[in-house]
Amino acid sequence: MDTLALAINNLISPIILSFVLGLCAALARSDLTIPEAVAKGMSIYLLFAIGFKGGAGVAAHGVDGTLIATIFAGIILSFALPFIAFALLRVMTPFDTINSAAVAAHYGSISIVTFVAATSVLEGQGLDPEGYMVAVAAVMEAPAILSALWLVSRSGGTTTASSGLYREIMLNGSIVLLVGSFLIGMITGEKGLNQIAPFIIAPFQGVLCLFLLDMGLVAGRGLRETRGDLGLGAIGFGILMPLIGSIIGLAAGLLIGLSSGGVALLMTLSASASYIAVPAAMRVALPEARPSIYLTLSLGVTFPFNLTIGIPLYASLAATFTGG
Amino acid sequence: MDTLALAINNLISPIILSFVLGLCAALARSDLTIPEAVAKGMSIYLLFAIGFKGGAGVAAHGVDGTLIATIFAGIILSFALPFIAFALLRVMTPFDTINSAAVAAHYGSISIVTFVAATSVLEGQGLDPEGYMVAVAAVMEAPAILSALWLVSRSGGTTTASSGLYREIMLNGSIVLLVGSFLIGMITGEKGLNQIAPFIIAPFQGVLCLFLLDMGLVAGRGLRETRGDLGLGAIGFGILMPLIGSIIGLAAGLLIGLSSGGVALLMTLSASASYIAVPAAMRVALPEARPSIYLTLSLGVTFPFNLTIGIPLYASLAATFTGG
Amino acid sequence: MDTLALAINNLISPIILSFVLGLCAALARSDLTIPEAVAKGMSIYLLFAIGFKGGAGVAAHGVDGTLIATIFAGIILSFALPFIAFALLRVMTPFDTINSAAVAAHYGSISIVTFVAATSVLEGQGLDPEGYMVAVAAVMEAPAILSALWLVSRSGGTTTASSGLYREIMLNGSIVLLVGSFLIGMITGEKGLNQIAPFIIAPFQGVLCLFLLDMGLVAGRGLRETRGDLGLGAIGFGILMPLIGSIIGLAAGLLIGLSSGGVALLMTLSASASYIAVPAAMRVALPEARPSIYLTLSLGVTFPFNLTIGIPLYASLAATFTGG
Amino acid sequence: METHQAKRVEIIIEAPLERRLTETLVKEGVTGFTVLPVLGGSGRSGQWSRDGQVSLASGMVAVVCLIRPDRLDALLESAFAVVERHIGVVSITDAEVLRAERF
Amino acid sequence: METHQAKRVEIIIEAPLERRLTETLVKEGVTGFTVLPVLGGSGRSGQWSRDGQVSLASGMVAVVCLIRPDRLDALLESAFAVVERHIGVVSITDAEVLRAERF
Amino acid sequence: METHQAKRVEIIIEAPLERRLTETLVKEGVTGFTVLPVLGGSGRSGQWSRDGQVSLASGMVAVVCLIRPDRLDALLESAFAVVERHIGVVSITDAEVLRAERF
Numbered sequence A, B, C: 001m002d003t004l005a006l007a008i009n010n011l012i013s014p015i016i017l018s019f020v021l022g023l024c025a026a027l028a029r030s031d032l033t034i035p036e037a038v039a040k041g042m043s044i045y046l047l048f049a050i051g052f053k054g055g056a057g058v059a060a061h062g063v064d065g066t067l068i069a070t071i072f073a074g075i076i077l078s079f080a081l082p083f084i085a086f087a088l089l090r091v092m093t094p095f096d097t098i099n100s101a102a103v104a105a106h107y108g109s110i111s112i113v114t115f116v117a118a119t120s121v122l123e124g125q126g127l128d129p130e131g132y133m134v135a136v137a138a139v140m141e142a143p144a145i146l147s148a149l150w151l152v153s154r155s156g157g158t159t160t161a162s163s164g165l166y167r168e169i170m171l172n173g174s175i176v177l178l179v180g181s182f183l184i185g186m187i188t189g190e191k192g193l194n195q196i197a198p199f200i201i202a203p204f205q206g207v208l209c210l211f212l213l214d215m216g217l218v219a220g221r222g223l224r225e226t227r228g229d230l231g232l233g234a235i236g237f238g239i240l241m242p243l244i245g246s247i248i249g250l251a252a253g254l255l256i257g258l259s260s261g262g263v264a265l266l267m268t269l270s271a272s273a274s275y276i277a278v279p280a281a282m283r284v285a286l287p288e289a290r291p292s293i294y295l296t297l298s299l300g301v302t303f304p305f306n307l308t309i310g311i312p313l314y315a316s317l318a319a320t321f322t323g324g
Numbered sequence D, E, F: 001m002e003t004h005q006a007k008r009v010e011i012i013i014e015a016p017l018e019r020r021l022t023e024t025l026v027k028e029g030v031t032g033f034t035v036l037p038v039l040g041g042s043g044r045s046g047q048w049s050r051d052g053q054v055s056l057a058s059g060m061v062a063v064v065c066l067i068r069p070d071r072l073d074a075l076l077e078s079a080f081a082v083v084e085r086h087i088g089v090v091s092i093t094d095a096e097v098l099r100a101e102r103f
């Protein structure tokens, strides 16, 4: 079966295996670590490269009419998904309102590394998704947080969200870098891309390997330290939610009429869970929510699921439905 | 007009726009930051690459007779420019002797990143400047500091410059790395260059983008925190001084008979202001001088000016006068 | 003479000269430093790249029959060499049992950077050693530690080696990364290698230069701070031991019937001394042993010797004896 | 040498709250403090280590503040307002400082 | 504000021993501590600096531990068992903490 | 456990002066100290943060020094000679140490 072949093929890529290596090293309690500064440096590189390439793509193919529609769809998805996640969590897990809302925020938002991994898988298949999907990723980061805070205050919980918080979320480093490099790519276009291609394109896959090695280490340490905190219900949610998210993303993508690759990326964005912007915001706005719950679910369950099974699945579903 | 075209063309390069991105992010108080270790790592890469390429260039084209003359010119410029800067500062700004001398030291010395940016602009125009201009950059780093200290002691101020200081300045990490890699490039020449070209040439422009992103962040934060400290006079100085410096550099370059590219680089060196070697030396030797003044002038005013307007201007003036 | 030519040629490579630059900078007390995080990042890159390439090599050429034999030889060499080193040290130096055993452990184990440098020298000569030599390097890291601890306890000394220590040594970050990336390379083979070649092959030599620059800085600082601690006897040992080790490695390699390149690498591994895995283990297990002794010998004497004279010597001896 | 009584307040707090804390301190007129990095730690909310952290979500910093004894309470009040609902600890030790005019 | 007596124990120890020390502390029921990075230092075994260290062999960390006075001795005993034969120093200062329930 | 009186001196000083300070300490016979990194801070000369610093010009470090009480003044004198005209603060706290022979 095509999907299976894809999945296998996807599984034995250096990227995935690097993640697995990190995961195993952490679970075996190896002292292998990647310095924080290097990890941050690599994520800055990845954000800059993916943003720039997206922008250059838009400059090359021009802004087709569906751009606006997709941006809007992204914002709405990010606002809406937390409500579904919240409802599921109340049913499937023993988590209280605050923890459920915090987790829900993560699943409304997105994981940029999952997005990057999906992009390189799709490019491996010769598809090239709309460049502006990067902008869609950027706009999907924040709205989910507002939904979560609303869910908490509605059910009488108090948040420590200050006015400053919203500015901070919008100006979150990763959002600014992603949008900024996207604009730079759009402005400098082909010419700019050629100038720095040996930096942002050639070594990209390799850097992604080391970054996923680090993700594996972090996910593994998280899993080891919080074994107790997650019941079967929670783990089930961590696998069910991305599937639901991807289906909704699929519907939205088809409605808008994105390319096969674009649909696959919108599905991936909807299916992925944040582990950078949202956790930081939660520490500030919902301090009582336990990081060990939402980080482990997002990094330890949903991220590996999307990386290994999700992405090829979404890709083939997108291909089937777009007939592409 | 050619210069204008150059300027515009220069302005929409990924390098400049990355700097602008950093500047805007900082002014908007985004939490985007590049870890200190990564920033230091990038500057080590840039120094090593530019030094090595310069040395390999000399190995390729041989040492033409003007080498010695240019080195001398560089040393003299670095000694002399602080006096002009000092005089201007006393007239244009309310700064006292110590602060004026400290600022003057920065403008006699050089900014290696400005030098690097100029090099890549010139290469973009198909010019290739004398490789040994890197060595000239190195010798121009330190002398200005001595002039500044002399200015202070002459006017009765006391410095805490110890004998150790001079050794430290000469053995400053960036000088050692620049000169060292220059020598390595000269010794290993073509062969050595080919061995590591995929590392020091291919990704160079891209690394420079991320480095300038960081420079923009630092400059922006500096500007935000020290808004008050700089009057119009100071800002005016930060723009006038590089112009004066570049003219003097132009004259020197023409006298020596450098190539069009070489003249442009000598102008850039004279016009640029230090923000690494000199600030550290000032903290040790003139602790009463306020970093918020000299760092903001050098990083927040003169550096952006050179990067955006200065370099293309110097390049076209050099071209005009060398008839190149 | 061929060896001499090789040696000279080897000496004027960017890699060696970068090490020399670092050494000189440190001895001249320059403040040039490479941030710890960047140094660790580079070593992670080198381990990942060398491991992956080794694995891909095995995938390409298939596992020839000598693989198992070589692995065994490596383990035995690592166990055995410390005894020879220990005997030599007791004769040549005034070190007590504990310090002698600690030093001996370093010489039974291996230096991966020496291995990497040797590989790139051999590739420069068009030889391509068996890919699995990387695996041999990995298995040689640890056994020497056990021999050293046995030497201490035998002579009545007490070690603070806990059961946990052995797990730690086996799961030492560098071993895990080297073996892990080796396996990834073996699994993904040609295809995987092509995906990330622009990252792990193209810039490899350049990164190695910066890494050796850092090694030079560290070695130089070590030499400066511990001038007193090493007598002539110790320094003699630091040069004699690698020669003895390499001869034994030569014999083993010929017995097994490795290729000329493979023999040269086995010689290099036997001749090289650890400075990462073993020192950390010694701090835990033999705290009374003085780091200034074993680090200086390994980093300040043997490493430079192997890098400059050893490697070309081993390469030409291997070529002579394998008639390759 | 002449020294002056002071209090050394050490606040270990989550990185995402650092800006809030320092802004509060400055608002309270506490303009002197130093922020130190923290590699890892352990507390009621479990053990964590910074190395390899993708996000700083769970990172922490130590804010050290030397202050005149009479201003201690004001500082603690405002600091506590920030730390209260969050992970972290506050400790105070007696100290002496040179150059009292700075505090 | 109400504060409570506590002891602040600062243990400067070699990086390779950090895990052993913290594991010992946890075994002793000392579940609260913070680990800070150390750039360099000097002692009887000479001077060292972290920057550019290839290995962490000679690196160090500072472990800060706030603890109820009555539990101090237990902590020192167990900490000393780890530090004893190793490079490093242990210092104790009187401190006060907010939120005693945490200690 | 048996402990011994000591003073804990904490000097927060600009990075470019670190070498000078430690050299002075060593000259004064103070051979024991630890240098910790500083992320940022705020004082009379304004607020600064290390992250993204191109130069260390405005970076700082914390030098911690445990010393026998009777040697405190000598240390303060020499430290002050270095810090005097520079940005930075010096604080002293009473402490106890294990293994007095080391100090």
Ligand SMILES: Nc1ncnc2c1ncn2[C@@H]1O[C@H](COP(=O)(O)O)[C@@H](O)[C@H]1O
Pocket: D012, D040, D041, D042, D043, D044, D045, D046, D048, D060, D086, D087, D088, D089, E031, E032, E033, E034, E035, E064, E065, E066, E067, E102, E103
């Ligand atoms: N008793 C303690 N001594 C030192 N640091 C502590 C202590 N308790 C907690 N911490 C620090 O504060 C952080 C959060 O503590 P907690 O809120 O108890 O989870 C821990 O990760 C430690 O870094």
Ligand SMILES: Nc1ncnc2c1ncn2[C@@H]1O[C@H](COP(=O)(O)O)[C@@H](O)[C@H]1O
Pocket: E012, E040, E041, E042, E043, E044, E045, E046, E048, E060, E086, E087, E088, E089, F031, F032, F033, F034, F035, F064, F065, F066, F067, F102, F103
């Ligand atoms: N008196 C002291 N004050 C502060 N730190 C010290 C002192 N003595 C030693 N250290 C630290 O402990 C490490 C090892 O000390 P030692 O065991 O004396 O070599 C040194 O590198 C310093 O970081």
Ligand SMILES: Nc1ncnc2c1ncn2[C@@H]1O[C@H](COP(=O)(O)O)[C@@H](O)[C@H]1O
Pocket: D031, D032, D033, D034, D035, D064, D065, D066, D067, D102, D103, F012, F040, F041, F042, F043, F044, F045, F046, F048, F060, F086, F087, F088, F089
């Ligand atoms: N009261 C204080 N408490 C803690 N650290 C301080 C204090 N005052 C100044 N500092 C530190 O010393 C540096 C320089 O202070 P200043 O000389 O006042 O500008 C600041 O950036 C802080 O890191």
Ligand code: NA
Pocket: A081, A106, A107, A108, A109, A110, A111, A245, A269, A270, A271, A272, A273, A274
């Ligand atoms: Na999502």
Ligand code: NA
Pocket: B081, B106, B107, B108, B109, B110, B111, B245, B269, B270, B271, B272, B273, B274
């Ligand atoms: Na200049």
Ligand code: NA
Pocket: C081, C106, C107, C108, C109, C110, C111, C245, C269, C270, C271, C272, C273, C274
């Ligand atoms: Na060996």
